Amino acid sequence: GAVVSQHPSWVICKSGTSVKIECRSLDFQATTMFWYRQFPKQSLMLMATSNEGSKATYEQGVEKDKFLINHASLTLSTLTVTSAHPEDSSFYICSARGQVGTGELFFGEGSRLTVL
Amino acid sequence: DAKTTQPNSMESNEEEPVHLPCNHSTISGTDYIHWYRQLPSQGPEYVIHGLTSNVNNRMASLAIAEDRKSSTLILHRATLRDAAVYYCILSRSGGSNYKLTFGKGTLLTVNP
Numbered sequence: 492g493a494v495v496s497q498h499p500s501w502v503i504c505k506s507g508t509s510v511k512i513e514c515r516s517l518d519f520q521a522t523t524m525f526w527y528r529q530f531p532k533q534s535l536m537l538m539a540t541s542n543e544g545s546k547a548t549y550e551q552g553v554e555k556d557k558f559l560i561n562h563a564s565l566t567l568s569t570l571t572v573t574s575a576h577p578e579d580s581s582f583y584i585c586s587a588r589g590q591v592g593t594g595e596l597f598f599g600e601g602s603r604l605t606v607l
Numbered sequence: 608d609a610k611t612t613q614p615n616s617m618e619s620n621e622e623e624p625v626h627l628p629c630n631h632s633t634i635s636g637t638d639y640i641h642w643y644r645q646l647p648s649q650g651p652e653y654v655i656h657g658l659t660s661n662v663n664n665r666m667a668s669l670a671i672a673e674d675r676k677s678s679t680l681i682l683h684r685a686t687l688r689d690a691a692v693y694y695c696i697l698s699r700s701g702g703s704n705y706k707l708t709f710g711k712g713t714l715l716t717v718n719p
Binding site: 495497525527534535536537540582584586595596597598599600601603 | 641643645648649650651652653656694706707708709710711712
């Protein structure tokens, strides 16, 4: 099946710094990717929909200036957590749909961010 | 989005079948029923999806009630590797940008 890869799988940073997480579709083209965040013992929360070549669509309550999303190519979307703070520590997961109409969503392995 | 209701947790024994229920009484005619599962510290994994008819694949079976207000994910022989959180999600058909909204899911424990 289709594969979605995230990098890095884990990152530790100091408060106030910015962190970039990459999401790649390895064997298919993804015009749309989705970014989720998951806190411990909670479910996944959709943050934004990333569209290739256009601006991302953010869910209500998600700060677009803090979570910068870039989808410059059909195989790569990036999420940058700007000026990270300890409360941004979370498990960030991206996903992409392999083919229009199939219904199946492929998820990355997730990136665990710890802000000190 | 139409909502789904699942039990918080279920327990099973290895090698036995598992039936994971999901209620979706407000489902609309164009909503597909999706099931994903998430193992600890991993991204979710697609299990199965369907619209009206029962569906089978190598991982599981999906039984959909005739009125579509409920469905059941069936793992025919549970293994320890099936221990995960199972999410039942409704999503509209068509297009590449329709999103999946996750609920709390059911935590499945498999006993050896």
